[in-house]
Amino acid sequence: MRIAFRVDGSEAIGTGHIVRCLTLADRLSRDGHACQFVVRAHGGTPASLIEARGYPCAILPQADGEGCDELAHSRWLGTSQARDAAETRAALDGTVDWLVVDHYALDHRWQSELRAVASQILVVDDIADRVHDCDLLLDQNLQGDRDRYAGLVPAGCRLLLGPRYALLAPRFAELRAKAGAMRPDGAVLVYFGGVDAQGATLTALDALADADLGDRRIDVVVGDLNPHRAAIVEWCRLRDQAHFHGGGTDMPALMAEASLAIGAAGTTTWERCCLGLPTILVTIAENQRAGALALAREGAAIWVGDHAEISAATLAAALRTLFAAPHLAEVVASRAARLVDGHGAHRVACAMFSDAIDLRPAAADDCDRIWEWRNDDRTRRHSRDPSPVALETHRKWFTSTLSSPDRILLIGECEGDPVGVLRYDRTGDTATISVYLVPGREGRGEGARLIRTGSRWLASHWPTVTAIDAEILEINRASAGAFAAAGFSRFLSHYRCPLTPGTQSSS
Template sequence: MRIVFRVEGDPNIGLGHVMRCLALAQSLISSGHTAVFLMSKSSQSFCQNRFDWVGDILPLITNEAQDEASWVQLQCIELKADWLVLDGYQFTQGYRQALVTHHYRLAIFDDINNSGNLYADVVINGVSNGGALNYEATAPHAQLAVGKGYQVLRQEFLQLSDRSWSRRRGLTLMFGGSDPHNLTLSVLEALAKYHVAIPITVITGAAYRNLNELSKFIASCDLPVTHYHDCHTMADVLANSCLALSAAGGSQFELLACATPAILLVVADNQKRASEEAKKQGWCQVLNHQEQTSEQLVKHCLALWGDADALFSMHQHALKQAVIDGAEAIGELMSKITSSTESNL
């Protein structure tokens, strides 16, 4: 199969959409398929610097005489695509409808099913309770790749061999690819007030805008901090962490795969459902960003850090959850639909 992805990632929208498309592309390419990404130049710079990037990238080119959806459809036809995969909240009902054609199939990554008719042949949502979102109404003819069996992880998390507790040291802070609220700096400043001696690993994403300010603070404070910007070895870092204070979203599936206890901070409405389900599994706690100051977050984090039994119990609960290659399952479903279509021609 030839699969085209239409997705963006930048400081405004973060990198989560790009990362889960990358995870699916890695799986598809490892199975012998091909992947092409259509994205703006601003998004390309974040992607091309990754050593684990796969798939060709074509720059988004539109003009006043041709709307974006028409251009995307034309590219898919010229590339002889079997599938177009959309991931992003900017793709409206009208945009999706304009992409409908017999030339290829349409797959949609979705989180909360609140944007009208999806016009999809496949709907992808890896949240375990995603089946309650009434996709039968917005995608009545679609195959549903919905539930925890369809959680997508990049290959580095699927290939992780050592998740043991004995190897772990320190606290990890990570607040997404762009960290739009600059929680990284404010949480570090709050930690500095306590003069903690805990080894701290700070991870900032490629779209993080406050790198210079953060670097100056780390250099001037007395905290034992190791900082990774645009980290390409996330699985190894997380598997060496006793606790992570993290933005919710796609990162929570990575934390679970590494069996890393976490405090998940909900910073967007679309993260609530998945986070609450993760909390029920016993390996994480969930807080709402709007209800917590950075100092309150740090107090909560330090209280949990001081409870070694609770941390180990959370780790054990995480180990009981299977690490699922949802991308492979999605690829198999897409291949099945493609083969069925070809046999009916």
């Protein structure tokens, strides 16, 4: 299947969003899926991270800051969501089976626009501050309870919540069994992400000098976009026990060998937890506060506060305390390790495809069970003709349908179980759709997925059809919502979805 990622990184955004998307892309690629990325050019855009992994990467033009909307992080996009949506659709150059969106400046308006080219949408979020139009939402944070997204996601959207879904490279799971809390001779690891514009790394280094830990090894990891890189290099050069590490560093190995870490409460948090590495947390962005507080309450990290509010002396005191009380560090490490096992990417990949809908043309032996589904009270309730159909009448209709060149009857299945029935009637360059779910499948969001999958099937198999029309009863609000989520818009007295001929089917 074809999977696209819309994500950005920059000096302001950092690199964590791109790194975790790359982790998921690696997992999906191992399963045979084709992954690609779309990023916008920002100051310090780390597209090289993506290209180094071998993924196609379309770079949208740098924005001028005009047209940003009211979202708290809209400056991260640098333009309007409408413009970004149009440019993203052009960059994708066709339809995708999944669109993964990891961006605080994009919400349901952008996502709805991309429905025309994305069969399903996965949103990766951390802050629960905007409405989404998605089929799957991932929030890997400790404070991500279901109530947090009440009213922010559509009915039928599945939620993957908590650190068990943390997107970590497979190396962390491999090293987990070998790691233990407070390795007696391990180093102190300092890492504040790929950018660290605030200079928290330098504050941590001053704290280490103040704490006077003797000749204990200090590993300092600095991203290529860190504006304080030269000063950090010089600090390390003057101290024999300090070792500077730049881009391409083997982070899992450094974490597995360390006694203690000092770092931010970003995506690296879950890597440290997986390896049972006790950590002194310093928050360097407002959106990290809730997560840091949740970890501190769980006893899985020591949070000393925001970078702007603490001093090197504060950090030095925390360092002395942990090295003077190794039992405390062991408790912190043990509680951290319980949260993450390193298999989150596998769980997310399984969730993405565990309910994928496959389509197949109806066959002769489907006749009677389709009659049973169509005659069920729940199906007839919303039919234009709610009266029961006699079995012999249905059998004649079914035989005629299978032989018609301008009518196709499709059955949607999920893991071998029937989901619903689609019928398309072709007139010229337009097809009219009729759809219903198998009784008992209601309320799972499968209607929209079935319709979207059918649209892609039709575009591939009937390339002369340029639009699909749907007639929906006014009282059938659930059906109207499913068609709207599948990319249909109100057109005169019915709903219509334009098609791009020749796009590939997902089945």
